[in-house]
Amino acid sequence: MIVATPGSAKIYKWVDENGKVHFSDRQDHRVEQEVVNVRPTASDWTRFDIKVEAVDVELSDEENQNIVDGVNNVYEFFDRVMSFDMYRTVPVNILILKDYTVYRNYLVSNDRGLGVASYGLYIPAEHQIVVYMQEDRSLTFRTIKHEVSHAVVDTIVPYAPAWLNEGLAEQMEMLERDESGLYFEPHPVNRWVVAQALDQDRLTDIDQLLKLPSNEWRHSEIQGRGSLRAQSGEFVFFLLSKPTRRNFLVRLMHNFNRGDRTLSYYLVDDNYLGGLTMLGSDWRRWLHAQGEGLIRL
Template sequence: MLQKMENSLKQRLPVLALFILLVLHSLAAEAEIYKWVDENGKVHFSDKKQPDKTQEAIELDIQPTSWKRFDIRIKTHDVTLTAKQREQIEKGVNYVYAFFDDVLYFDLYKTVPVSIDIYASESAYRQGLIEQGNPNAIRSFGMFFPKTNAILVYQRKPFDQFLRTIKHEVSHAILDSLAATIIVPSWVNEGIAEQMENIDVRDGRLVIQRDARNAAKVAYHASNGSLMGLKRFLSLPGDGWLAQHRAGNSLYPQSSQFVYFLLSTSPDRRFLTDLLHYYKRGGRKLSAYVTDDMAIGGIEGLQIRWNLWLKDQRPSELKF
């Protein structure tokens, strides 16, 4: 038995030695690592120089990874961007990425290659839509195409509005990489994208500003009783959601504010996260059918909290 234990230990020594090296490196990234062998032939590692021992300095060969969290390819069409504008776009994109990674707990372990095609005018942009195979697109400031992983936008002033559009479409691109957007409910897809328009970083924390225009529209419909109830809202399929929006039901503002509401408290943020992970795993049920299992109090409890929040629980910003 003792011999087996000794043999097992000898087999594990290289692994243990590597583990020690990694631990020492993490504790003293800038320090030297030393190795020496004692009189019994046992190998030791330390980050301290010991004059009474014959030590050998070890250089850790740690290769930098070539993997990037987000592969951003900006293509301009008769548009000139300043270095500062390019930097702002890249920062904005990475804020969106950080939200999915740090707030919604998606392990985004693969690079998502996205090309952002920026056109000089709306007419040039619409021609780009036609070339992407969408000649009948409704009027928009930007659009994401899942088949080609392409985002098309056109430059407009002020720049911050233009940047909002890019971040909105990048949200669609990331979500599509996690779960096909044909599966994810439209209210989730559009609601999160609306939040990403207003995402920023302050004092090292992600911050989302409440969208004042969407808040005002939802408050108006809530006050006159025309705001769609959650049971119906959560039951809409993708084509039904778009049809209701075109019919004048203001589903973009409602989706925006409903997602903002869910993000404002830990229990309901957990519901949103669980719902997204359900679709990432391949779930296909309408959100109304899984809400009773995921949300505290089911749809009825969620409706009560939503009604209260609409009255007096709307913070001007969310910090994560």
């Protein structure tokens, strides 16, 4: 799959001596290439009617619409960009509580004690997302999009590794839409954390991140060590930034969707142009170049 819009990097196509067709977003003057003209088709996406319940919280009509739009944008991303049939899932319902104390008590009373330190939680049995209204209300709306991503991945790709599940959720906080379509903004907190880790030479090597089993990733996250959450989010942002990288991300997700439990590290050579060496090189260049601005899909 190749996804692009006007203004995206060009896609080059060539055939090697064995007749195998290759695609790349880099021009190689050593081979005869042609530019592929990619024309996105019109969307046939139909939005879901999302239930939003606010308890002891006053939501304006604009805020309610903002929540509904954000949820539908996440669903549309997984449907159109990641090529999953979102109509096979049950739309989530949103419960917004007035503050952290009420939120904590709600989770404890529903035997969800592990989530009390979080900003929000997806509860699969009820297809429900529970959050509390933060002082900066926009952060609550971002948290809802984060948890919607978890709802999608947990339902459709239950074997997705933790770095990918959390990385997608982190970046989904920054998913927006304008008249041109869906786009991602950089995640300011994750960008800052990763930049600090890079400057202090404590950023996890990408091959080690991709080798990390989900239980070890989560253990490190619970212990509050390192910057794995921020790095996972930035790495997903990096993968979304070019059509060929998005293709790699889609391949990974569909491998795991089919029940593949292979560590991501061992899937790179077969799915990323140039293999693990090129992926690491591309990632390092992207980091030192301060990444991307807006990513349009």
